Amino acid sequence: MSRVVISSNGVAKSFAGKEGKLPVLAPISFDAEWGTWTTILGPSGCGKTTLLRILAGLLEPDAGEVSIGAMAYLPQRDTLLPWRTALDNAILASEIEGRPLAEARPEAIELFAHFGLSGFERQYPSQLSGGMRQRLALIRTFLAHRDILLLDEPLGALDPLTRATLQDWLLSVWTELRKTILLVTHDVEEALLLSDRVLVLTDRPASIARDLQVELHRPRGRASVELAATKGRLLDLLLEGR
Numbered sequence: 001m002s003r004v005v006i007s008s009n010g011v012a013k014s015f016a017g018k019e020g021k022l023p024v025l026a027p028i029s030f031d032a033e034w035g036t037w038t039t040i041l042g043p044s045g046c047g048k049t050t051l052l053r054i055l056a057g058l059l060e061p062d063a064g065e066v067s068i069g070a071m072a073y074l075p076q077r078d079t080l081l082p083w084r085t086a087l088d089n090a091i092l093a094s095e096i097e098g099r100p101l102a103e104a105r106p107e108a109i110e111l112f113a114h115f116g117l118s119g120f121e122r123q124y125p126s127q128l129s130g131g132m133r134q135r136l137a138l139i140r141t142f143l144a145h146r147d148i149l150l151l152d153e154p155l156g157a158l159d160p161l162t163r164a165t166l167q168d169w170l171l172s173v174w175t176e177l178r179k180t181i182l183l184v185t186h187d188v189e190e191a192l193l194l195s196d197r198v199l200v201l202t203d204r205p206a207s208i209a210r211d212l213q214v215e216l217h218r219p220r221g222r223a224s225v226e227l228a229a230t231k232g233r234l235l236d237l238l239l240e241g242r
Helices: 048-055 086-090 092-096 101-114 130-142 160-177 188-194 225-240
Strands: 004-017 020-033 037-041 063-068 071-074 148-152 180-185 197-201 208-213
Touching (some): 004 180, 048 180, 086 130, 092 101, 180 188
């Protein structure tokens, strides 16, 4: 039986600007069910991150209500603690929750291998590249052991090959663990490769222009004709909404 674990009901938000209030989110309503992967797609600056921050409880909406279960949030910036090693950053949530470090450390080290970070466990954030820092932040998010993951452009700083590798890894983890994922991305292909559903937002003030159920069979090939055709239609829709 399906179960709604994320709900946005009429959420709206404006920010103060030089010429008065700047509307960012028009009322936005949607639900996401347990174990599904939903991606939010829209023009740059349309309010995708604002919506995710409201769902994460970091911003108060001007109107509307949010309901969400236990979640972990990965912002665009990695927010790593500079005085902790990579490994100690990864297990931070486990420490806060009082989990035994004897369990947390081996689990983190295994993820370092999956993310191509083996050998960097003792390095500090300042010694890592931007892409490596982002991978480390993603490891930390998974190690929070939450059923819901809010991911804001988690692969945006990565080179194309690493990005493709981690897309496949994220999909395999989601398939195995059935976490509920809400992803923000600018990448249309990434949205179609990974998601059950894509919410296409208009330009500011953002509203939902299209609620697309992605009916492409898994696994989805990056070069498939069906994916390319759907990608073209979504790009056209994004251009129309600008």
